[in-house]
Amino acid sequence: MEFVEGMWISTRARTWLDMARLLPLEDMVAMADHLVRLPRPELEGREDAYSTVEELRGMIARHPNLQGVVRARQALELVRVGSDSAPETFLRLAMLDAGLPTPELQLPLRPGDPRSPSADLGFRQRRTAIQYDGGHHLLEAQRLSDRRRDKAFEAAGWTVIVVDKTDQKDGFAAAIKKIKRAMRNPVADASVTSGFAKEG
Missing domain, CATH: 3.40.960.10 (VSR Endonuclease)
Structure with missing residues (x-):
C-alpha cells in the first residue's frame, strides 16, 4: 500500500497480483510487461519502470496463499522487458x-x-x-x-x-x-x- 494525497492505495505490483484471480494468463503477462517496460522519457515524462520483475516476484513470495497466485507465478515466467x-x-x-x-x-x-x-x-x-x-x-x-x-x-x-x-x-x-x-x-x-x- 502507498499513502498518496491522504489516501491509502494499492501499489501497481499488488494490483497486478490481485488481478490474477480474475484475468487469463496472457492478460496477466501483458499487464506485467507493461509494468516492467522501460519508458521513453521524452514521450512519457518518466525515467523509471513502474515496477520490476524482482518486485513482482517479491510480491508473489509475500502472498503464497493468495487466490490466483499460481497463475501469477506462471505469468511471471513469461514476462519480458x-x-x-x-x-x-x-x-x-x-x-x-x-x-x-x-x-x-x-x-x-x-x-x-x-x-x-x-x-x-x-x-x-x-x-x-x-x-x-x-x-x-x-x-x-x-x-x-x-x-x-x-x-x-x-x-x-x-x-x-x-x-x-x-x-x-x-x-x-x-x-x-x-x-x-x-x-x-x-x-x-x-x-x-x-x-x-x-x-x-
Whole structure:
C-alpha cells in the first residue's frame, strides 16, 4: 500500500497480483510487461519502470496463499522487458505457443547506435524483423517513418514482417506462418548485408 494525497492505495505490483484471480494468463503477462517496460522519457515524462520483475516476484513470495497466485507465478515466467503494448505481448505468446523461439524485443538494426531503427520483435541471427503497427501507425507522418524503418532493415538483408490488429482475429495464425517461412529462408552473407547497413 502507498499513502498518496491522504489516501491509502494499492501499489501497481499488488494490483497486478490481485488481478490474477480474475484475468487469463496472457492478460496477466501483458499487464506485467507493461509494468516492467522501460519508458521513453521524452514521450512519457518518466525515467523509471513502474515496477520490476524482482518486485513482482517479491510480491508473489509475500502472498503464497493468495487466490490466483499460481497463475501469477506462471505469468511471471513469461514476462519480458521490452514489450511496448499488449498486442506485442500477445503476438510473442502466440509465437511461443507455435513453437518459435523467444524473440528479442526492441531489436536495433545497428546495436550501439542511438539513431538506429529497431524492430518490436525479431531474430538477429535469422535477420527477421517483426513490427506490430497499432492504430497510430495509420497517421501519415508515422507511416512515412515506418516505411523508412522497414527500408533500412530490408536494405541490410532482413525480412520485415508487419503485423496489425487484423492479424489478432485468427490468433496471429497467418502472421506466424509468415514468420516461420522467414525463419526457414537462408540468411545472406553477413559481409554483404553489413555493407548495406552502413550505406543505409
